[in-house]
Amino acid sequence: MARHLSYHVPRKKTTGIKKEAERYGCWYNLDLKGGSMNRTRESLLGYGFLIPSLAVLGTFSLYPIGLAIWMSLHKCGFDGARETFLGLANYAEAFGDAEFWSALKVTVFYALGTIPATLVLSFVIANLLFMKIRGRGFYRSVYFLPFVTSAVAAAAVWKWVYHPQVEDAFGIANVVLNTIGLEGQKWLLEPRGVLTIVFGGMIPSWAAGPSLALCCVMVNSVWHALGFSVVIFLAGLSNVPTEMYDAAKIDGAGFWRTMWSVTFPMVSPTFYFLVMVSTIGAFQTFTPIYVMTAGGPAGTTTNMTMLIFDKFYTSHGTTGYAAALAIVLFGIILVLTSLQARFAGKRVHYA
């Protein structure tokens, strides 16, 4: 309101102590004569404001990194006590352990199975919702609903949907299969790879793909995370200036051309953000797996987090080993995200 008046008041050039105060954001009226006194006061107050959060973050986010590295070099019990120095033995054990490689494979399958599917689906849905059609608020709310649902309750429902056909109980997934004339599946109890199930025995075991059980968990995860990506994409799409679409239209660009030359480049930062967040999320998935399969059948859904939990919580005397696994996983995530950052640095278009 008052903006149109501002040009009547010529802004005075700030000089001296006032300029100093501006630069440091000091509240110069408190002590006009001693700028340095003011700065000290503000600094102290600033640190005071940071203390509560810094204390929590320091104790439960930063310090534990150091502690985890320390633990990974020792043999320790359940509570981190009774340590013997082992050097890198825990790491060596991990790399020589079939369980570790299996868990890594499961983690990678899980990431590859959930991230592209979630991104493609949510990108399509976001674009449809962005067409300003009727009821878009309602659609958006429902698509977002799984995201606020607890992973335990969601996993419980999906477990019920996937209920295998045993004795008197009957899951709805098998009912659908039977209706279209297919055999019921064991779903979460099925350790065989999906490709083996589809193509039969001629698939070699290394190419069997993720187990059907793992795929079931992935479906649950895509369902759970979809609304989050939709909402982020909608925010990204609404940042694209409409002039760009108008310009594309005047230049005679069709739907696909506009999509390729305007929408994709303009939402590429959103894509990048989502790939990064989803990668970190996928690598630390725990709850749906724990509730739906607890790592089974035959370990085909034991991902890295499940393995760490198992080594740390269920087994005894392997806490140091669990810490080593966690550090390895952290390293993998750091490498992946920095690779993504380098790749994105070249291609992502920042408006």
Add this chain to the structure above:
Amino acid sequence: MRRPGVVILVHGVLIVGLILVAFPFFWMVSTSLKTKDESVSVPPRMLPEECRWENYAEAWNKAPFARYFVNTAAVSLAVTTAVVVTSLLAGYAFAMMEFPGKKILFVLYLSTMMIPFEVVLVPNFATINALGWQNTYAALIVPWMANVFSVFLIRQTLMSLPRDFRDAALVDGCGHLRYLWYIAAPLTRPILITAGLLAFLGSWNAFLWPLVVTNTEKMRVIQFGLQMFLREESTDYHLLMAASTFTILPIVVVYVVAQRYFIEGVSGSGLKG
């Protein structure tokens, strides 16, 4: 302007998606209202013959859910309040104040967002042990009392406030504390609500951490309680679904009432730095 065919196609695709997304919810509520026989009948019935609301009472009484709810509500409210207060203070310091090391501290804050939870899980358990906090509310609350994402959101919002507000406050002789209380906090209220809601959501749905730091029934929170119930009553699907329904009900109610803030908060996470 747009052809009606396109509109119908778009709605068609969205409705198919909607049905797929909503079906598990429908199936959960529908199963929760059936009798045991109905819930496992072949072929399955989409809707119960008559709604058995007493399933909810039965599930509720089969495990100490009241206790779980009280625990969870206490923990969630404490975490929410703490996150709002600590984030407002830190966000304000980063946005409105100058002090040596501010940049480094801010980068340090942001870098903690990159740390995966399983890395800190093991050492944090050791810390809780060393503090003697197993099976206490402190273990469930204290590690979650700060949230960097909220700090970041609040900082961004404060920095986007018009400079004139600050100048006017300066001229009137208002210090940081008064500015924070009378200007910054009221003006950032939507973001504070958002931060609070996200903290509440995270706390209500927390599972792995409570699983690790509590092992008595008295200290169990709702998600852990539900998981134990799932294990113990593994065949009574109508009761399991009833328990799942009342577990997510509070958060769904909060979501429906405050969805604007939820969605704003999540969209905010895509902000460019």
